[in-house]
Amino acid sequence: MPVFTPNVALETAEPIVEAEGAPAGRRRFSLVVEDEDGNRSEPSIAVVTVLPPSFRVAVGPGPVDLAYDDRTREVWVLNSGSAERNRGSVSVAGLARRQVLATVVVGAKPSEIALSPAADRRRAVAVNTGDGTVSIIDMQTRQVTATVPVGERPGAVDISADGRWAYVVLPAAVVVVDLLRQTVAKTIPVGAQPARVIFATNGREALVGNSGDGTVSVIDAARQAVSDTVRVGGATASKPQEVALAVETYPAWSANPGNRTGSVIQPDHTVLDFRLEEACAGVAVTFDGQIALFAGADQPLLARVAFEGGRPAIANARLPAPGGGPKGIAISPNDAIALVVHPETAAVSLVTVKRPQLIARLEAPRGPLRTVAAGSFACAICQDDALLAVDWSGVTV
Amino acid sequence: MPAFVPGTPVETTEPTVEVTVDPQRPLPIGRHRFQLVVVDDSGNRSAPDTVDVVVRDSQNPTAVLRVASQVEFGKSITLDGRASSDVPPGKIARYIWTMLD
Numbered sequence: 001m002p003v004f005t006p007n008v009a010l011e012t013a014e015p016i017v018e019a020e021g022a023p024a025g026r027r028r029f030s031l032v033v034e035d036e037d038g039n040r041s042e043p044s045i046a047v048v049t050v051l052p053p054s055f056r057v058a059v060g061p062g063p064v065d066l067a068y069d070d071r072t073r074e075v076w077v078l079n080s081g082s083a084e085r086n087r088g089s090v091s092v093a094g095l096a097r098r099q100v101l102a103t104v105v106v107g108a109k110p111s112e113i114a115l116s117p118a119a120d121r122r123r124a125v126a127v128n129t130g131d132g133t134v135s136i137i138d139m140q141t142r143q144v145t146a147t148v149p150v151g152e153r154p155g156a157v158d159i160s161a162d163g164r165w166a167y168v169v170l171p172a173a174v175v176v177v178d179l180l181r182q183t184v185a186k187t188i189p190v191g192a193q194p195a196r197v198i199f200a201t202n203g204r205e206a207l208v209g210n211s212g213d214g215t216v217s218v219i220d221a222a223r224q225a226v227s228d229t230v231r232v233g234g235a236t237a238s239k240p241q242e243v244a245l246a247v248e249t250y251p252a253w254s255a256n257p258g259n260r261t262g263s264v265i266q267p268d269h270t271v272l273d274f275r276l277e278e279a280c281a282g283v284a285v286t287f288d289g290q291i292a293l294f295a296g297a298d299q300p301l302l303a304r305v306a307f308e309g310g311r312p313a314i315a316n317a318r319l320p321a322p323g324g325g326p327k328g329i330a331i332s333p334n335d336a337i338a339l340v341v342h343p344e345t346a347a348v349s350l351v352t353v354k355r356p357q358l359i360a361r362l363e364a365p366r367g368p369l370r371t372v373a374a375g376s377f378a379c380a381i382c383q384d385d386a387l388l389a390v391d392w393s394g395v396t397v
Numbered sequence: 398m399p400a401f402v403p404g405t406p407v408e409t410t411e412p413t414v415e416v417t418v419d420p421q422r423p424l425p426i427g428r429h430r431f432q433l434v435v436v437d438d439s440g441n442r443s444a445p446d447t448v449d450v451v452v453r454d455s456q457n458p459t460a461v462l463r464v465a466s467q468v469e470f471g472k473s474i475t476l477d478g479r480a481s482s483d484v485p486p487g488k489i490a491r492y493i494w495t496m497l498d
Contacts, residue, residue: 001473004496012492015481018473019496028497031462031478035487042426044460044481045497048474049467300442318442360467394470396498 004029024052024395026359049360052350053391055098059091060385067115067124068374069139074101075372075379077387078113078126090126092142093387095377102142106135112156115139116179117201118163123179125166127157134168136182146182150175156196160221161203167219169194174208174217176224186224190217195241200249207252207265209240216240216254218269232256232263234273241281241297246289251307253292255283262294264307274312276303284329284338291353293329293338302329302340302349304356317356319349328380330373337392339378341368348380348388352397359395364388406434426454428461451480458483 001018002010010017019029027050030043062080069076077091088110092102109130116122122139128147132154136146156169159179166177167188174197176186192212199206199221208217214236220227232240232254239258246252252265257279264272280303282295294303300319305312319340328341331353340349341364348368350359366384376393400417401407407414416431418424429450435443453459461480468474478492 004494006496006498009493009495012494013490015478015489015492017476017492017494019476019494020473022474022496024470027474029462029464029474029476030495030497031460031476031481032493032495033458033460033478033481033483033489034491034493035458035483036490037487039457039483039487041454041458041460041481044427044462044478046428046462046464046476047466048464050474051467051469053470 022048022050024050024360024391025397051360051362052395054362055389056382057093057098057100057387057389058385059093059100059381059387061085062088063091063369063381063383063385063387064110065112065370066372066379066381066387067113068372068379069115070375071119073375075374075387075389076113076115076124077381078106078110079385080109080111088126088128088130090124090137091387095374095379095389098389104135104137104142104144106137106144107131107133107147110135111154114157114159114166116159116163117161121163121180123159123163125157125159125168125177125179127154127168129154134166134177136166136177136179148177148182148184150177150184151187156194158197158199158206160199160206161201165221165224167197167199167206167208169197169208174206174219188219188224188226190219190226191215191229196243198243198245200245201247202249205249207243207245209243209254211239211241211258214238214240214256214258216243216252216263216265228269230265230269230271232265232271232273233259233261235259238263242283244283244285244292246285247287248289251289253283253285253289253305255280255294257281257297262292262303262305262312264292264305264312272312274305274314276314277301277316278303282327282329284331286331286335286353287333291335293331293340293351293353293356295327295329295340297327300342302351302356304353315356317351317358319351319358327369328371330371330378332373332378332392333375336397337378337395339371339373339380339390339392341371341380343367343369343383348378348390350378350390350392350395354397359397362388362390401431424452426452426459453482455484458487458489
């Protein structure tokens with residue numbers, strides 16, 4: 001069976017040939033036929049998608065969130081538990097060994113997990129929405145070192161760049177948890193119904209998307225106080241659900257499904273709003289923050305928005321996922337590919353970032369929920385208690 | 398009868414449509430893929446279905462390449478040119494395959 005080299009023709013007398021060794025991604029093949037008199041046809045071109053390799057690791061029960069530790073190449077999967085078990089757990093899955101390496105029991109109905117980005121004294125924080133606490137986990141020993149009450153119905157969480165502080169979202173405030181002293185240090189009032197908190201990698205600011213009043217609160221991390229509040233989407237009803245940051249923080253992007261808008265926030269906190277074709281609840285950005293992918297909340301739309309010359313340029317793609325919109329997006333480290341999960345359908349889509357175009361659609365039984373970029377893999381948690389890992393490193397576009 | 402422009406959808410409320418072919422600008426020789434998406438009265442869209450139509454050359458052979466839409470990594474890809482044809486009474490003598498990218 002021949003191995004094809006790009007743009008090197010292979011001739012046969014037979015009408016069927018088996019090609020080997022094609023790299024993952026969309027591959028185009030051409031066929032030209034020649035008759036006995038030397039007359040040649042026009043080329044016929046066909047496209048085949050070579051699916052990237054993938055594997056699954058059993059986690060659960062009830063995975064709800066995940067985070068990637070790039071130092072150890074492990075994915076920390078937060079499991080909400082089963083109806084019989086009142087407490088959740090964390091499955092620490094090693095990508096190299098393709099198995100769960102440790103299981104950590106946490107509190108009731110956990111909803112979100114964050115990993116310390118710091119180099120030492122590394123801690124993970126699991127938010128236990130069911131009992132109003134956070135579990136602080138030593139990432140080296142994989143032991144819970146403290147369970148800290150934070151208030152009713154905690155939700156989103158993120159950890160500062162120095163690993164010292166966890167910001168936990170409550171219905172009307174952000175609670176600052178001192179991970180060294182393992183106590184609540186402060187409560188910061190923010191806007192109404194905060195949905196998401198995210199720290200800048202430079203550690204200077206944290207942004208909180210407030211879905212109840214259409215604002216984003218900018219928290220000065222040194223003072224642990226709100227330094228600015230910006231309106232996104234141009235309306236109180238914009239309902240910002242997701243905020244994504246570039247590596248250098250700005251431009252920051254907000255997905256506002258309430259009025260079908262997106263927003264880009266500049267370093268001086270000026271906001272540029274733009275209309276999207278559908279309500280989008282998820283957003284991910286490239287390394288430099290110049291391109292954002294927005295995921296449709298209810299329709300299978302992926303909108304690529306590039307910030308060019310001070311204005312947003314929008315390109316839309318309809319993904320083959322009838323019955324439900326994509327909910328989560330992860331962008332590869334080289335910013336070339338994105339993985340999109342469709343919870344209502346049993347599939348994940350690999351798309352190109354440069355032009356939102358489908359590369360491959362992989363089956364993911366029982367609905368993938370959330371995704372994270374994990375080095376050479378894109379990982380997604382699935383409702384059948386599995387972690388799906390897709391090797392996107394070899395995909396050429 | 399609507400004129401189709403590649404990449405530009407045509408919407409109808411009827412389940413059949415005739416493709417208008419301009420005699421001054423006929424469809425190029427080779428395979429042409431048509432796609433159908435249906436939308437219900439709640440706005441739900443179907444997955445696309447596709448069909449290929451081959452316009453055969455009346456003077457030279459016509460190549461038609463068929464391949465599966467996707468294959469697993471590491472598996473071989475079957476490239477099938479059996480639907481290719483020549484203008485009678487000619488016969489195809491050689492198949493020239495190229496992976497473009």
